Every structure is written in C-alpha cells, then in structure tokens.
Amino acid sequence: xxxxxxxVFVRELTVAFRRWSDLVLPLVFFVIVCTLFPLAVGQxxxxxxxxxxxxxxxxxxxxxxxxxxxxxxxDFEDGSLEQLALTTEPLSLLLLAKTLAxxxxxxxxxxxxxxxxxxxxxxxxxxxxxxxxxxxxxxPALSLIGAVGAALTAGLRGASGLLALLLxxxxxxxxxxxxxxxxLAGEGHSIAGPLYLLGGITMLALTLTPxxxxxxxxxxxx
Amino acid sequence: MDTSSFKLEWRNLSxxxxxxxxxTGLSGAVEKGEAVTLRGPNGCGxxxxxxxxxxxxxxxxxxxxxxxxxxxxIRTTFHAHLAYSGHVNGLKSDLTTRENLHFxxxxxxRHTNQNDLLHGLGLMACADLPVRNLSAGQRRRASLxxxxxxxxxxxxxxxxxxxxxxxxxxxxxxxxxDHLAMGGLLLLAAHQGSGIRPERxxxxxxxxxxx
Numbered sequence: 001x002x003x004x005x006x007x008v009f010v011r012e013l014t015v016a017f018r019r020w021s022d023l024v025l026p027l028v029f030f031v032i033v034c035t036l037f038p039l040a041v042g043q044x045x046x047x048x049x050x051x052x053x054x055x056x057x058x059x060x061x062x063x064x065x066x067x068x069x070x071x072x073x074x075d076f077e078d079g080s081l082e083q084l085a086l087t088t089e090p091l092s093l094l095l096l097a098k099t100l101a102x103x104x105x106x107x108x109x110x111x112x113x114x115x116x117x118x119x120x121x122x123x124x125x126x127x128x129x130x131x132x133x134x135x136x137x138x139x140p141a142l143s144l145i146g147a148v149g150a151a152l153t154a155g156l157r158g159a160s161g162l163l164a165l166l167l168x169x170x171x172x173x174x175x176x177x178x179x180x181x182x183x184l185a186g187e188g189h190s191i192a193g194p195l196y197l198l199g200g201i202t203m204l205a206l207t208l209t210p211x212x213x214x215x216x217x218x219x220x221x222x
Numbered sequence: 223m224d225t226s227s228f229k230l231e232w233r234n235l236s237x238x239x240x241x242x243x244x245x246t247g248l249s250g251a252v253e254k255g256e257a258v259t260l261r262g263p264n265g266c267g268x269x270x271x272x273x274x275x276x277x278x279x280x281x282x283x284x285x286x287x288x289x290x291x292x293x294x295x296i297r298t299t300f301h302a303h304l305a306y307s308g309h310v311n312g313l314k315s316d317l318t319t320r321e322n323l324h325f326x327x328x329x330x331x332r333h334t335n336q337n338d339l340l341h342g343l344g345l346m347a348c349a350d351l352p353v354r355n356l357s358a359g360q361r362r363r364a365s366l367x368x369x370x371x372x373x374x375x376x377x378x379x380x381x382x383x384x385x386x387x388x389x390x391x392x393x394x395x396x397x398x399x400d401h402l403a404m405g406g407l408l409l410l411a412a413h414q415g416s417g418i419r420p421e422r423x424x425x426x427x428x429x430x431x432x433x
Binding site: 087 | 352368
C-alpha cells in the first residue's frame with residue numbers, strides 16, 4: 001500500500017517536472033496579483049499592511065483554483081485514471097498521493113515565495129511568519145477539498161466555472177481563518193488558536209476527502 | 223486458489239448510456255481457455271458492456287459474477303486477475319514507454335523482463351522516447367504491452383487491432399492464442415476478425431439500438 005502510494009507520488013512529480021510550463025502558471029498568477037495589488041492601492045503604508053494578508057490569501061486561493069482544473073483532467077483523458085481504478089490498491093490512497101503531489105508542485109512554491117511578496121505590502125516580520133505558517137497549514141486543505149471538485153468535473157468539458165462555483169463555498173472557511181490569523185500575527189497577537197483551527201480543518205479534509213474523491217472519480221468514469 | 227474455476231459470468235444485464243437504453247437481457251460467460259468476442263454496429267454498447275464487466279461502469283440491472291461471487295463485492299480480488307485496455311491507451315504521454323511499463327508492473331507488484339516484451343512488440347527502438355512522440359500504432363502496441371505484461375488471467379481488450387499494421391495484428395493474434403492455450407480468459411470487442419482459433423471462440427452479436 002505504501003509502495004503504491006510512493007509509486008503514484010513519484011510518477012506525478014516526474015510528469016509535473018517534465019512539463020514545468022504548466023507548473024509555473026499558477027505561481028506566475030500569484031506573483032502578478034500580489035505585486036499589482038500594492039501598485040494599485042497606492043502609497044498608504046497603513047492600508048497596505050492591513051489588506052496584505054487578505055490579498056495574499058485570496059491570490060493563493062485563486063491560484064489554487066486555477067491549477068485544480070488540470071488535476072484529473074489529463075488522467076481522465078489518457079485513461080490512466082481508469083487504470084488506477086482497476087488496480088488492487090485502494091483508489092482513495094492513490095488519489096491522495098496525486099493530491100499530495102499537486103500540493104508539493106503548486107502550493108508549496110506559493111508558500112515559499114509568499115514572504116517576498118509580503119515585503120511589497122510592508123508587512124512586519126511577525127506578520128510574515130504568521131502568513132507563512134497559515135499558508136503552510138491551510139493550503140493542504142485547499143488541495144484536498146479541491147481534489148473532490150476536480151474529480152467530480154473531470155469528465156465535463158468546460159467545467160472550470162462550475163469547479164470554481166463548487167469549491168468557493170467549501171474553501172471560504174480556510175480563507176477566513178487563514179487570512180484573519182495572518183492579520184492577527186501582523187498586529188502582534190498570538191495566533192495559536194486560529195492556527196489550530198486551521199490545522200483541524202486540514203486534518204478533517206485529510207481524513208474525509210480522499211474517500212469522497214475516490215467516489216467522485218468512480219462516478220466520473222461511469 | 224483453485225485456478226480451474228476461473229469464470230466470469232454475467233446474467234440479465236441492462237446497459238444504459240445516459241437516458242438511452244442500449245441493451246437489455248444480456249447474459250454470457252467466459253471460462254478458462256476461452257475467448258468471447260463482441261460484435262455489432264457502432265454505438266450498440268460493446269465498449270459499455272466491457273467497461274461494465276470490468277467494474278468501471280455500473281449496470282442498471284443484472285449481476286456480474288467472478289468465480290460465482292458478485293464482482294461488486296470482491297472488487298480487489300477480481301481486479302487482481304484483470305487487465306483492461308480501452309479506447310484510450312492509459313499511458314502518460316510525458317513518460318517514456320519503459321517508464322510507463324515499469325509503473326504498471328510495479329503497481330501490480332511484478333518485475334518482469336520488459337526487454338522481451340518491448341522486443342516482441344517492436345518497441346525497442348522507441349522505448350526511451352516519451353509516449354507523445356510515438357505514432358498511433360506504436361502507442362497502441364505500448365498500451366497492449368500493459369495488458370500482455372500484466373500476468374493476469376482475464377484480459378479485456380476493446381478493439382485491440384485498431385491502428386496496428388499487418389505484422390502487429392499477426393503478432394497480437396499469436397499472443398492472444400498463446401494466452402488462451404495457457405488457460406487465460408479473453409474478452410474482446412472486434413470489428414474485423416479477432417484472429418482467435420474458432421474452437422476457442424464464442425461470438426456474441428449485439429443488435430443495433432432501435433432508431
């Protein structure tokens with residue numbers, strides 16, 4: 001079981017790095033939004049500091065939505081998804097490996113580059129730490145919840161709009177806790193509470209969504 | 223396990239595609255050393271039947287039994303004996319043929335000699351090229367390699383001869399007959415001749431869907 005998980009994970013990473021042009025699109029989108037924001041809002045340092053965490057979190061959420069479209073689409077079209085569904089390994093585990101690989105190649109770069117972009121908003125050091133922590137704990141939940149939607153819409157043509165509509169209500173709690181905690185950190189408060197809650201959402205998503213994703217994939221294949 | 227009892231049986235199946243009824247009351251079985259070939263006009267439900275028997279689609283009605291047990295209940299056991307090759311090839315286009323085969327073999331926990339297989343399929347020269355650079359026929363061969371190298375008993379092939387050249391067709395027919403001779407089971411959809419020895423083959427003609 002662990003071996004199958006590792007096999008799928010490694011294959012996903014290999015495929016992702018062979019076509020890195022697809023990989024950088026969400027990252028470029030994230031960077032563009034986060035650099036345009038300070039330019040458009042203007043010189044007022046106080047306002048920038050206040051909107052910074054929220055803007056960066058929204059950009060991260062939208063960049064995730066952008067990348068989720070292709071999570072299962074290609075596997076659906078080239079038949080690898082049905083081959084995965086016909087193995088003896090639990091489908092939920094194999095899809096979790098795919099989702100984890102998706103997080104590593106699309107979300108982790110966002111987390112890494114976020115501190116640099118936070119400078120553009122003039123965020124204090126404590127705020128930057130808070131932002132990175134909340135993104136690190138919160139973005140796995142975005143990938144996991146997103147995988148369910150991506151699995152449901154894998155067989156549909158032109159479903160990008162539908163996917164966004166499906167996922168936005170489910171991802172809003174992550175956004176609220178993440179952005180709010182990052183803002184609190186910037187004001188010098190302790191963020192242990194919201195961070196734990198965010199971790200709780202991620203754990204909940206980790207335990208429940210793989211089964212939903214597997215069921216959704218079976219429906220899409222039918 | 224008693225290998226002599228390998229048998230896939232389906233009783234009274236109804237197939238639907240969306241709100242269109244394709245077939246009703248389909249029954250049949252394939253046993254050790256036997257091939258069942260599905261024939262019929264386009265759109266009559268050959269692919270749907272194969273996918274339903276594999277467990278990829280749900281049957282509206284009827285039951286599918288593997289060794290007398292419903293496949294829905296023993297999915298893992300059933301899939302351990304099954305290899306399927308459909309219209310789409312199941313290969314990642316960014317990986318090489320060798321990597322694709324290695325992944326499939328590892329997933330099934332086998333480390334077979336890939337070179338023999340690649341050689342037989344005439345894919346040796348392009349084994350280390352990404353699948354996207356292969357021709358349609360070569361891709362079909364690579365996709366068949368997933369099934370031929372799987373080591374499973376039941377092979378389900380949807381139009382396996384598509385895109386193959388004459389030599390490829392002959393080679394495939396020989397391999398399919400070998401598989402049957404070794405006690406394998408075969409389910410296939412084929413427009414042209416299936417290349418299976420007549421004494422081992424059962425034909426199922428599916429009627430066209432009513433206009």
